[in-house]
Amino acid sequence: MINLTHYLLLGTILFGIGIYGVLAKKNAVAVLMSVELMLNAVNLNFIAINKFVAKSQMIGQLFAIIIIVVAAAEIAVGLALIIAIFRQKKSVNLNDFNLLKW
Amino acid sequence: MLETSVQYAWIIAVLPFIAFALIGLFLHRWPYFSAAISILAISISFIISLLVSLTVFTSEGSYIYEAAFRWLNMPGLKVDMGILVDGLTAVMLIVVTMVALLVQIYSLGYMHGDPGFASYYAYQSVFAGSMLGLVLANNFGQIFVFWELVGLASYLLIGFWFGRNSAKQAAKKAFITNRVGDFGFLLSILFLQILFGTLNFQGLAGEIAGYTNSAVLIAISLLMLAGPIGKSAQFPLHVWLPDAMEGPTPVSALIHAATMVAAGVYLIARAYFIFSSTPEALMAIAIVGGFTALFAATIAIVQNDIKRILAYSTLSQLGYMVMAMGVGAMTAGMFHLMTHAFFKSLLFLGAGSVIHALHDEQDIWKMGRLSKKMPITTWTFVIGALALSGIFPLSGFWSKDEILLGTYASGHIGLYILGTIVAFLTAFYMFRLIFVAFFGSNEGGEKAHESSPVMTVPLLILAVMAVIAGFVGSPLMGNVFAHWVSYPGLAHHNPSITIMLVSTLVAVAGILLAWALYQKEMVDVNAIKLKFNALYKLLYNKYYIDEIYQWLIDHLVDGTAKILFWFDIYIVNGIVNGIAALTGLAGYVLRYTENGQVQTYAIYMFAGIIIVIGLVMTAGFAIVM
Numbered sequence: 246m247i248n249l250t251h252y253l254l255l256g257t258i259l260f261g262i263g264i265y266g267v268l269a270k271k272n273a274v275a276v277l278m279s280v281e282l283m284l285n286a287v288n289l290n291f292i293a294i295n296k297f298v299a300k301s302q303m304i305g306q307l308f309a310i311i312i313i314v315v316a317a318a319e320i321a322v323g324l325a326l327i328i329a330i331f332r333q334k335k336s337v338n339l340n341d342f343n344l345l346k347w
Numbered sequence: 348m349l350e351t352s353v354q355y356a357w358i359i360a361v362l363p364f365i366a367f368a369l370i371g372l373f374l375h376r377w378p379y380f381s382a383a384i385s386i387l388a389i390s391i392s393f394i395i396s397l398l399v400s401l402t403v404f405t406s407e408g409s410y411i412y413e414a415a416f417r418w419l420n421m422p423g424l425k426v427d428m429g430i431l432v433d434g435l436t437a438v439m440l441i442v443v444t445m446v447a448l449l450v451q452i453y454s455l456g457y458m459h460g461d462p463g464f465a466s467y468y469a470y471q472s473v474f475a476g477s478m479l480g481l482v483l484a485n486n487f488g489q490i491f492v493f494w495e496l497v498g499l500a501s502y503l504l505i506g507f508w509f510g511r512n513s514a515k516q517a518a519k520k521a522f523i524t525n526r527v528g529d530f531g532f533l534l535s536i537l538f539l540q541i542l543f544g545t546l547n548f549q550g551l552a553g554e555i556a557g558y559t560n561s562a563v564l565i566a567i568s569l570l571m572l573a574g575p576i577g578k579s580a581q582f583p584l585h586v587w588l589p590d591a592m593e594g595p596t597p598v599s600a601l602i603h604a605a606t607m608v609a610a611g612v613y614l615i616a617r618a619y620f621i622f623s624s625t626p627e628a629l630m631a632i633a634i635v636g637g638f639t640a641l642f643a644a645t646i647a648i649v650q651n652d653i654k655r656i657l658a659y660s661t662l663s664q665l666g667y668m669v670m671a672m673g674v675g676a677m678t679a680g681m682f683h684l685m686t687h688a689f690f691k692s693l694l695f696l697g698a699g700s701v702i703h704a705l706h707d708e709q710d711i712w713k714m715g716r717l718s719k720k721m722p723i724t725t726w727t728f729v730i731g732a733l734a735l736s737g738i739f740p741l742s743g744f745w746s747k748d749e750i751l752l753g754t755y756a757s758g759h760i761g762l763y764i765l766g767t768i769v770a771f772l773t774a775f776y777m778f779r780l781i782f783v784a785f786f787g788s789n790e791g792g793e794k795a796h797e798s799s800p801v802m803t804v805p806l807l808i809l810a811v812m813a814v815i816a817g818f819v820g821s822p823l824m825g826n827v828f829a830h831w832v833s834y835p836g837l838a839h840h841n842p843s844i845t846i847m848l849v850s851t852l853v854a855v856a857g858i859l860l861a862w863a864l865y866q867k868e869m870v871d872v873n874a875i876k877l878k879f880n881a882l883y884k885l886l887y888n889k890y891y892i893d894e895i896y897q898w899l900i901d902h903l904v905d906g907t908a909k910i911l912f913w914f915d916i917y918i919v920n921g922i923v924n925g926i927a928a929l930t931g932l933a934g935y936v937l938r939y940t941e942n943g944q945v946q947t948y949a950i951y952m953f954a955g956i957i958i959v960i961g962l963v964m965t966a967g968f969a970i971v972m
Binding site for chain 1: 938941942943944945946948949950953
């Protein structure tokens with residue numbers, strides 16, 4: 246029987262992979278994809294908790310849909326930024342973007 | 348009519364201030380109009396003063412009128428502005444307004460054509476107004492305010508020709524030296540306020556009569572004495588007065604006679620209820636005064652500058668007055684203050700007339716034969732000098748005699764002998780000045796001419812006053828002055844013919860000695876000078892007091908300043924700059940964490956979240972709430 250713990254474990258693993266990708270990947274597109282992973286890990290948690298804890302209310306699913314919308318907007322803006330910065334730097338390697346400092 | 352004049356006595360002090368404001372704000376473009384306003388104001392003050400004094404002097408018994416309004420009201424300190432009119436006030440009002448009026452008229456001639464004519468009259472007005480406010484004051488708070496205003500006005504007038512470096516220096520010196528004395532005065536006022544909760548003279552007089560802690564009273568009196576020592580130029584704060592002659596000569600007349608130095612003596616008289624309750628303080632006053640009298644007189648013998656001789660003579664006479672206060676002869680001291688105001692302003696204005704005629708020549712050895720060219724100046728000057736020397740029956744005779752009588756009769760034999768020696772020295776140096784400058788054989792005075800009437804008429808009026816002012820205090824007229832100005836419990840001494848004879852004899856001896864040395868030239872003066880060269884140098888350089896002070900300032904004050912400067916630069920600045928440098932260093936090190944990599948920042952954020960979660964899990968929610 247698959248219960249809440251399995252869903253949460255899967256969510257945690259996905260989130261961990263996402264964090265790793267955000268912190269370690271050097272390709273900006275890969276980082277964006279890792280961010281999507283993290284967001285979807287959270288979505289999974291919301292839906293699982295909705296299903297197992299408060300079935301009668303739809304709050305968890307509602308949040309999941311909001312996050313999907315935000316993630317779609319975010320990925321559009323993020324890709325646009327990457328294209329813009331690529332035109333300047335001719336690179337998508339994050340190590341080449343170091344303007345945020347003293 | 349007369350009674351009402353007393354109620355409006357406050358106008359006396361306010362009018363000069365109005366004149367000052369008018370000149371300062373509107374009229375300074377029209378110098379002679381400014382002068383007219385200023386003279387008009389002081390004239391009206393003079394007339395009201397006459398009415399007030401007449402009321403006070405003709406009333407039965409002791410007359411006191413007091414009125415005030417609350418000026419400053421805060422917890423623990425209430426200061427009134429008011430008027431207190433009694434005999435002492437009345438005498439001072441007459442002296443101050445009369446001398447100030449004559450000096451202002453005289454200045455029309457003396458300051459003629461000066462570019463600062465209008466501001467000169469503005470300062471004159473504020474000087475007179477401040478002094479009148481001081482004289483009318485009914486409490487120590489008010490007296491202190493006007494005391495400082497007098498100091499300010501004297502600063503402005505001494506430094507009137509501020510283009511001259513010496514004038515600037517003298518003005519600063521006067522102001523700073525006075526500040527030393529004022530500090531003690533202010534402390535004593537604060538003590539009075541704390542102890543008795545009032546600054547009103549009559550209120551304090553009642554409180555102090557029942558106060559027994561004499562140690563506190565001695566401390567208060569000695570602190571208060573610092574004020575007169577500064578303002579009335581007593582040793583050791585006398586150094587500013589001889590330098591104060593850097594101002595225009597009429598200003599010197601005003602400072603030396605009516606407005607500035609009189610304030611100190613007046614304060615002692617006004618606060619006599621404090622001083623007389625402590626014999627120790629009175630003794631200190633007497634010694635300071637007596638010492639200053641002798642000290643200044645010895646310096647005056649060898650000076651060559653006409654104004655400098657007069658300045659040291661003023662110091663010496665102020666010493667007399669202060670000594671009189673100290674030996675319990677308060678009436679005699681005030682009497683001498685009054686007569687001295689007339690003949691000393693006469694002498695200064697006379698000296699001004701000579702200096703004006705000789706185009707700013709002040710060395711008496713470069714004068715001579717002035718008596719032929721300037722008869723009015725010469726003879727009024729001689730009258731002033733005779734009065735100062737104490738020759739019968741001029742005013743100085745009566746007042747000086749009262750002081751010597753008071754000193755002798757109260758048992759201060761040493762001070763009496765000292766006073767008599769000073770009387771001899773006074774006569775000697777004044778007639779040395781006269782025989783050299785006015786009757787001497789030098790030809791420096793040949794090109795002189797008599798001054799215009801605007802200058803000589805004040806001289807004549809003052810000469811008349813120098814002759815007759817003494818009669819109000821003479822036994823011939825029943826000594827009415829003692830009824831005007833007195834203090835309960837003062838001993839009254841019967842006039843002594845012996846003392847009169849002795850003081851007259853020494854004065855005549857002084858005049859004769861001066862005549863023999865400087866007119867007949869029986870003995871070569873230069874030979875005496877050479878024989879006692881060391882003494883001469885000591886006196887000529889004023890006992891090197893100025894040099895000693897300069898040395899003290901250079902070494903003590905500047906040395907302290909150097910230490911404090913070092914402390915400021917290396918300790919205070921070191922701490923402040925050290926903290927700043929530490930912050931800078933920390934920033935310098937920490938900036939390497941800011942490498943511009945978004946992922947590094949993300950790691951910091953993630954680590955932060957982990958730490959917060961870790962804390963919440965180990966310590967519970969309390970730590971984050």
